[in-house]
Amino acid sequence: MATETLTIDCLTEAHTDQLGRAIGLAVEPGLVVALTGNLGAGKTRLVQAAAAALQVEDQDVSSPTFVLIREYAGTTPVYHFDTYRLRDLDEFLELGADEYMHGDGVCFIEWAERMAEALPRDRLSITIEVTTPSSRRFQITASGTRSRRVLARLTPFKQTGAE
Ligand code: ATP
Numbered sequence: 310m311a312t313e314t315l316t317i318d319c320l321t322e323a324h325t326d327q328l329g330r331a332i333g334l335a336v337e338p339g340l341v342v343a344l345t346g347n348l349g350a351g352k353t354r355l356v357q358a359a360a361a362a363l364q365v366e367d368q369d370v371s372s373p374t375f376v377l378i379r380e381y382a383g384t385t386p387v388y389h390f391d392t393y394r395l396r397d398l399d400e401f402l403e404l405g406a407d408e409y410m411h412g413d414g415v416c417f418i419e420w421a422e423r424m425a426e427a428l429p430r431d432r433l434s435i436t437i438e439v440t441t442p443s444s445r446r447f448q449i450t451a452s453g454t455r456s457r458r459v460l461a462r463l464t465p466f467k468q469t470g471a472e
């Protein structure tokens with residue numbers, strides 16, 4: 310199945326916030342968002358903005374590094390994983406990852422490339438590259454029917470949001 314990629318340069322953190330909000334408005338239940346990028350790239354920042362658009366209370370969303378999985382009650386349930394400290398796929402699955410990924414919410418998974426084998430084929434993959442201390446390049450790729458539908462909803466952001 311063909312993949313499609315959208316590249317968006319966010320020159321400021323406020324712009325990343327706008328992208329995150331657009332993602333929050335574009336997602337749908339059952340979507341898995343796989344986030345890849347170095348320490349401090351902006352994975353958590355993006356999830357915070359997406360969760361805000363889903364009406365999750367601001368203060369609820371922090372880095373799940375020590376908790377590994379957090380659940381937020383938004384207009385769609387949000388499941389936020391940080392797999393950085395997980396040893397292997399088994400540990401990921403023991404957290405109930407399959408149930409979350411096939412559940413009624415949207416999953417955001419930080420360090421997703423570490424768990425790639427356990428992720429559904431149809432997922433929205435977001436790679437974040439630090440371009441300057443204050444700017445980031447986002448590459449957003451769809452790999453199936455659901456993720457392509459979500460990516461299509463983000464296409465207008467490319468035209469109006471990025472500059
Ligand atoms: P970790 O792997 O440690 O979980 P992370 O990818 O989740 O890292 P964040 O916790 O989101 O990274 O931190 C991103 C940092 O980069 C924040 O301190 C934020 O203020 C800063 N930042 C600067 N410019 C931007 C930008 N354009 N977009 C996003 N974050 C930015």
Ligand code: MG
Pocket residue numbers: 352353354372373391419
């Ligand atoms: Mg993080």
